[in-house]
Amino acid sequence: MDASILHLEEIRKSYYLGRQELPVLKGISLDIFSNEYVAMMGPSGSGKSTLMNILGCLDSPTSGKYILNGRDVSRMPDDELAGVRNKEIGFVFQQFNLLPRLTAAENVALPLIYSGISKKDRTERAAIVLEKVKLTDRMHHKPNELSGGQCQRVAIARALVNNPAIILADEPTGNLDSKTSYEIMDILGKIHADGNTIILVTHEEDISKYALRVVRLRDGMVESDVKNDHPTRITIPV
Numbered sequence: 001m002d003a004s005i006l007h008l009e010e011i012r013k014s015y016y017l018g019r020q021e022l023p024v025l026k027g028i029s030l031d032i033f034s035n036e037y038v039a040m041m042g043p044s045g046s047g048k049s050t051l052m053n054i055l056g057c058l059d060s061p062t063s064g065k066y067i068l069n070g071r072d073v074s075r076m077p078d079d080e081l082a083g084v085r086n087k088e089i090g091f092v093f094q095q096f097n098l099l100p101r102l103t104a105a106e107n108v109a110l111p112l113i114y115s116g117i118s119k120k121d122r123t124e125r126a127a128i129v130l131e132k133v134k135l136t137d138r139m140h141h142k143p144n145e146l147s148g149g150q151c152q153r154v155a156i157a158r159a160l161v162n163n164p165a166i167i168l169a170d171e172p173t174g175n176l177d178s179k180t181s182y183e184i185m186d187i188l189g190k191i192h193a194d195g196n197t198i199i200l201v202t203h204e205e206d207i208s209k210y211a212l213r214v215v216r217l218r219d220g221m222v223e224s225d226v227k228n229d230h231p232t233r234i235t236i237p238v
Contacts, residue, residue, distance in 0.1 A: 090159030
């Protein structure tokens with residue numbers, strides 16, 4: 001297997017209440033390779049959200065090393081981190097995080113503004129990724145005119161618009177019914193088949209079974225890291 005796209009070495013993260021140290025991550029070492037599909041699981045308080053924030057360059061570790069695509073991002077200043085984040089990583093959140101006054105296409109194009117892409121190119125690229133998630137007919141609708149599943153598809157299209165190598169999906173089916181959850185997992189499966197690396201945080205066992213590898217956290221440490229040789233195939237209920 002090639003060099004890892006993400007390399008974590010003894011990652012620790014603590015928060016402080018006055019002088020009291022609250023350790024959340026307690027020495028996590030992990031490698032994730034290009035085009036892997038990894039589910040991160042763990043009970044509340046296990047550190048999975050904190051780890052996800054570090055993986056996504058939304059937060060920095062207290063100590064340890066994080067190499068992303070060959071670059072050490074663990075000590076990078078915030079402005080450089082923001083650039084790495086926008087270029088290398090696409091985010092999908094449970095709450096969608098769409099701007100209510102913008103259309104689906106405008107929401108999708110947002111990351112391209114920060115990349116300095118012209119309006120014409122932004123519009124074209126937004127249309128291409130909205131077609132990928134089968135939302136061409138809803139591209140001019142605002143979030144309040146879309147269903148929950150359609151909003152999540154807009155969020156996935158926004159995550160894809162910068163052609164990132166890595167998609168981080170944080171509980172992407174958490175607010176959706178079963179049928180819509182299957183549809184979202186089907187889209188993520190196709191994105192993985194297209195060559196993206198997917199890291200999925202979920203507390204749902206049935207959702208984790210779509211991944212090819214499951215990493216479980218407990219008390220800020222890796223409890224287990226196993227391959228899934230028989231991932232779930234999509235069968236969308238009628």
